[in-house]
Amino acid sequence: METSTGRLWIVATPIGNLGDLAPRAREVLASAGVVAAEDTRRTGQLLARLGLERPLVSLHEHNERRRIDSLLSRLHAGEDVAVVSDAGTPLVSDPGLLLVRAANAAGVEVRTVPGPCAAIAAISVAGLPTDRFVFEGFLPSRAAARRARLDGLRSESRSLVFYEAPQRLADSLDDMAGTLGETRRAVVARELTKLHESVYHGTLRELADRARSDPDMSRGEIVVVVEGASAPPAATAAAEIDRVLRVLLKTLPPSQAAAIAAELTGAGRNACYARAMSLREP
Structure with missing residues (x-):
């Protein structure tokens, strides 16, 4: 008798408040043949608080590629596999992409159990435009690389969303102020849904200064x-296009x-092409 293929479940878990776990998430975790977790110890604690006991395997950035074959074997044998991160929605600055790609390529059904996500939670309380935004994950830890990434975002008109490590917050805010503009409005949201949830509003310069003086932040x-x-004003934008084109046209054809x-x-x-042709004319 042929065994049907199991499903790969991508399960969001609470970012701080256990009450935010969806009932369906609990059902999927309870019925999964195995739970692939970024940190098995942390996920084991979560399962224990839910009154569940399931087999756990680690799935993190250092072993994800090696785990794929064994997890696909389980799926092809008919087991459901649930993927969870330390907190929030898997694959959002967390492991799982390689496994999902492999499952899709192998014809395995991939399902989602949506739920908590720190990025979306922060946007919802920030009071900044939410109709369009860009999620940038973690900035590079090295200052030069961080500033280069920010420089590439200098003209981005959509709201920008970053995750940041506590020990780098002040330096990152300093670099944001220096690169994106000191008067740019921003929000720092910390410990969302937890006991010490705090949301700080201000300009990038104000937030950078506060991060230096307030250890709790x-x-x-x-x-x-x-x-x-x-x-930018239309005239300023046109002047910038001309400046860039004049440099490029010294060595490149108009197209x-x-x-x-x-x-x-x-x-x-x-x-740009029409303007390049105009600038090229003698």
Whole structure:
């Protein structure tokens, strides 16, 4: 008798308050043949608090690739596999992508049990535009790489969402203020849904200064939300396009120069090409 393939479940777990666990998440965890966890000790504690006892295997950034074959074997044998992270929604700055890709390629059904996510929770209370936003995860730990990443986001008009480690918060806010602008509005949300939940509002400079003087601000799980860049005046934008095109046209044909200028400035490619042709004319 042929065994049907199990399902791979991506299960969101609480980011602090156990009451936020969805009833369906508990059902899936209770029935899974195995739970693949970022930290088996932490997930074991969660299961114990739910009155559950399930087999656990570790699945983290250092072993995910090695785990794929054994987990696919379980799935093909008919077992359901539940993937959880330390807290929140798996694959959002957490392991699981390689396994989900492999399951999709192998014809295994992948299902989600949505729930808590620190990034979405922070956006919902930030009071900054939420109709469009960019999730950037963790910034690089090294200062030069961090500033380079931020420099690439200088003109991003959508709200920016970052995760940050407590020991790097003050340095990251300093770099954000220096790169994105000291008066840019931002929010630091820490320990969301937990006893010491705190949401700090201010400009990037104000928040950076407070992070230096207030040790509590740099404790726990942290999300930073930054408002997007204001659109530059049309004349300023046009001048920037011309400046970029003049440099590129020294060594590139108009079509290539226009493509690169469009990517660098956010302008339309056709508009850049038309301008490139005008600048190229003697």
